[in-house]
Amino acid sequence: MASLKEIKGRIHSVKSTQKITSAMKMVSSAKLRKAQKVIENFLPYEQKLNALLQNFLTAQEDDLHPSSWAEERELQRVAVVAFASNSSLCGSFNANVIRKMEQVVDSYRRQLGEEHVLLYPIGKKMQKAAVKKGFAQDARFDGMLDKPSYEGSFELSLELMRMFESGQVDRVEFIYHHFHSRSSQILRHETWLPIALKTSEERLTPTNYLVEPDKQSILDSLIPKALHLKMYAALLDSVASEHAARTIAMQLATDNADELLDELSLQYNKLRQQAITSELLDIVGGSFGMNA
């Protein structure tokens, strides 16, 4: 049985931990709100660009050759971009992405050979996992997560697109969390390049635009923009998911601390009562002895 003093110490330490976790919860929920705001700001651009692309693809005439970005080549080299976070304490967020990354890398290594699989780790936690997996240290993309900007993701997507263009990789895949809601984030594994160009089924009558300079060159520059956009979307999705996961994890920790405190204070009160009772018995017993 622990002594009164020990229990008091534990209560104290649980209380201070609880203060920390609840502060962290508030911080990440503020960050989550900010990340959601960024996503909101980005939606108009995405919708516009997609509508435009859709319009062009539906109206595609025979003289437009399909983009080289959509070309399926024989798979020899593959690059995987995996999004995790810089810090931990966000539940199973990092563990899930890392496990998926390991699965994907392992299966590609068996299929294509060790040196034909490239990994672009985003976030310190992913980097650590990458080094463990035998990839070289690559710390260029840490800053992307702290302050997700279009420019940052643009650089990475530009590099990957160059590699695809020059044939250094034949496929680029993403692994990231999609922010579905505060309490649910869905792990996604998608092919980024070659891009899947799907024309919408319903043949909406495309507006007949005047096109400057010509359809082919518009299409040629629309598709890279759509690619950059997808990279940015994945980054934002992953960042929002991280904050959501951390908010939930910290909420759980705070709730746990509450339960623990209840238990401990019950134990403390019981012990105190016991001590008082035994003292009383001592005194009463002593006085009986004197009277006798």
Add this chain to the structure above:
Amino acid sequence: MKLEIITPEQVVFSGDVELVSLPGIEGTFTMLDNHAPIVSALKKGPLRYRKLTGEEVTISVFEGFVEMNNNVASVCVEGVEK
């Protein structure tokens, strides 16, 4: 006509304007009210619009597109100079 200037990070401007002049890939051009539907690629350069009050604003934009349809001009650019 309505003008929207949209970047991936924010909506820079949205409102009614009298005219807008854009850095088209083959040269600067200006659009007025009820321009025919058009899609054009834009290059990096200055974008100028005149509000209904007569106030003129110039911002420099990066590469992108403009789409004009139903008297709404949407400028999608990758960023604007801050």
